[in-house]
Amino acid sequence: MSKLVIVGTVAFDAIETPFGKTDKILGGAATYISLAASQFNVDSAAVSIVGGDFPQEYLILLSDRGVDISGIEIVKEGKTFFWSGKYHNDMNTRDTLATELNVLADFHPVVPTEYRDAKIVMLGNLHPLVQLSVLEQMDHKPELVILDTMNFWMDCALDDLLNVIKKVDVITINDEEARQLTGEYSLVVAASKIQEMGPKYVVIKKGEHGALLFHKDKVFYAPALPLKEVFDPTGAGDTFAGGFAGYLAKSEDISFENMKNAVIYGSTLASFCVEKFGTERMVTLKSNEVHQRLQQFKSLTQFDIELT
């Protein structure tokens, strides 16, 4: 089993969907990634920052799942990063109602000493300079660095983003962001251009339409499980990334063939995440439920044409 370093926000979210709304609940990229990765019982550490207003029970929730939380800085006099958003009826688009950076405005991540030799690093969505500073703290170049990012950084910190993209092995990005980053409409062409920027593996997330994994001239397509309803999409992308990273850390095999499995695990975990508000579903998720849904994924896509 490889050590896994997870960097990202730990936050309060307030979410409104057509099904209801929440007060401030547990959120943040590092939270979702850690919860997903913890399904694989890997040796992981979350690196983040919270304020004095952040409940101890949320930290215990992570550490109870085997996530090392010594890298989560607590700024007693500060307030935790807060995001609030409202989803439209189609659940594919949302408006941000509030973004209060608070302690995140002055976040200088410190990777715990005993995790500086981690083989896998998962850089959750953050300012690219913050992501870069984490890589610089590692003892050696990790075996696999996975980067998640978003269009916001393309708009306001493109040079820094391109600099960190150059240094990673895998990028996870959604379809519109892949198009924005490359100026190409075809995802095949976009993925090829992104590979030229650095990452040997490109994962393009298409929400309800699944995810594509590209490597050289190879492609793999993991569908999203067709669901009766999506209750709350918040954290689905991070959960996908956490499942992807967690599976690779557990299996210690970073081949393209095994990354296919990692993408399927990521999709499977994301399909649970959207069933309830925030992290609610991920917190109660049992391994037999995951196993059962993997069966569903298998019957969803596997077919039996004999090719000679």
Added chain:
Amino acid sequence: MSKLVIVGTVAFDAIETPFGKTDKILGGAATYISLAASQFNVDSAAVSIVGGDFPQEYLILLSDRGVDISGIEIVKEGKTFFWSGKYHNDMNTRDTLATELNVLADFHPVVPTEYRDAKIVMLGNLHPLVQLSVLEQMDHKPELVILDTMNFWMDCALDDLLNVIKKVDVITINDEEARQLTGEYSLVVAASKIQEMGPKYVVIKKGEHGALLFHKDKVFYAPALPLKEVFDPTGAGDTFAGGFAGYLAKSEDISFENMKNAVIYGSTLASFCVEKFGTERMVTLKSNEVHQRLQQFKSLTQFDIELT
């Protein structure tokens, strides 16, 4: 091998895409369906209507591929149905520039006597009353009736459409049309409602995002092959339906498991159709090319997680 009856338009199309434009070329649902089904060397008959302006060579093109054309009525003094459209840059939407019904306005399809015992009937997109009249000509209820339709008929002939939907076994429909027909956003819920309307099998086409096959509580997801470029999407849906129907006619197995294969064949043939203008690619398509692309589809979706 089961006999296959194909009903639909045989037409002239004039197409404009970001890659160029065509004069009047061969088009029409029955044309695309027949060309796709002919890949399986099935015993098929096309039922349609054309005008005196329709080139003999186009009819020969079909009959050379084993399609019985005795059910294609030629109205010497009439003009062939003409459609003209222009695709937007994203290729997912298009404007209709012209629709000249011509001989189609007075189309009373006649199924050739020797095909009235066909086991499989593919009803291409047409007025639902015309589709219905074909079913009424069959000697017995066919083993499998497949219906393709579009939003136009939902807008202007909904009662007739619901009446024909009631009598078919499989419906192929795109995602937006499934939502319009049922008033449900979730495709899972929409597919379930459509099954209550009659068809035991529902195929929802999602263009570049692939296709879903629903039957009771079972789902199968066939991705579309990620392509560098879509040159011309015209006829992709009909080609999909023709591949689906042709494969089932050839294999004589209408189980859900085998329909998965039929959906994969449909997607595979559609991935060729969009590579060139109109029917151009389908006319030159060789079986070894199809075979090779099926391999690509297999490696695109097949994964190897051991589940106990």
